[in-house]
Amino acid sequence: MAAPMRGMSVLRQAFQGLVRPAGGQVCRQVQHRCYSTPGHVQVDMNSETGVATVRLNRPPVNSLNLDVLTELSIALEKLETDKSCKAMVLASAAPGIFSAGLDILEMYQSTPERCVAFWRALQDAWLNLYGSRLITMAAIEGHSPAGGCLLAMSCDYRVMAEGKFQIGLNETKLGIVAPFWFTDVMLNTIGHRETEKALQLGALYSAQQALSIGLVDKVVPLAEVMPTVEGELKNWLQIPAAARVITKTSMRKAVLDRLRSQKEKDAQFFADFINRDSVQKSLGMYIASLQKKKN
């Protein structure tokens, strides 16, 4: 095993294959390279097709805390610079869930410093995903509220499982406000009128409803989600990459630049907003309602 390089986190080095994380496995096969770490993001790179599958793996609900977001960001950075990688499928390793969104416990009774660090990690993960040169597809095999919906919307294409699962930006129901860049992504996905309704109501949609407003692109039985994504990828992979990337970049640049130009202000705003007494009270009540659901 290579010695860790100074100035580089062990986590980052592990993802770059320089060190083997304690207790983790780095396995390399002829066609698949899987970076399986004790962390919460699994990357399986198929070097024959150039398609990487990135699975969120933080059971029970893949809530996005500082660690998950940091790992996701690093995984995306690594794939971005891997010349053999052409496409990325974002999926979940936890059954019945894509992601429950941001970890509410990161926002409840946290310190302002932790809130800022957490928000920066979210900003970076999102900038890497929305700004990726890769073809990105979301395989939504379960619930996908709030931050989970943001991740899915930030991909180029979404396939969702039919049935009881829900997707949407439900922030207002928690007494919080979707940040401007969540709104921008939703505007780019479903248009102004639907976004106004969706955000004010904190709407969570069934897969069929999401399909009808263009929030997802295809709805299929659960077992068909991955095969459908793989089939769709074949179409996208046939398009000359440079032309596709320039088109994608030109359509997303304004939204990406809007956040890039005010990252620190946005992080500070989040920390101040989330620590307001009224917001903390709403979050406390929402957490209690999640607990009560079980009893």
Ligand SMILES: CC/C=C/CC(=O)SCCNC(=O)CCNC(=O)[C@H](O)C(C)(C)COP(=O)(O)OP(=O)(O)OC[C@H]1O[C@@H](n2cnc3c(N)ncnc32)[C@H](O)[C@@H]1OP(=O)(O)O
């Ligand atoms: C300005 C900031 C913007 C914020 C954007 C956000 O992302 S805020 C997060 C919003 N997320 C939600 O509103 C989702 C809340 N969760 C649910 O509705 C359900 O958990 C879900 C996803 C439908 C899954 O239901 P299921 O019945 O399968 O699981 P259960 O509710 O029993 O949850 C299991 C345990 O996970 C805890 N949990 C759920 N969601 C979160 C979360 N987002 N953050 C932290 N923890 C979460 C839940 O409380 C359960 O915990 P337990 O200790 O087992 O009781």
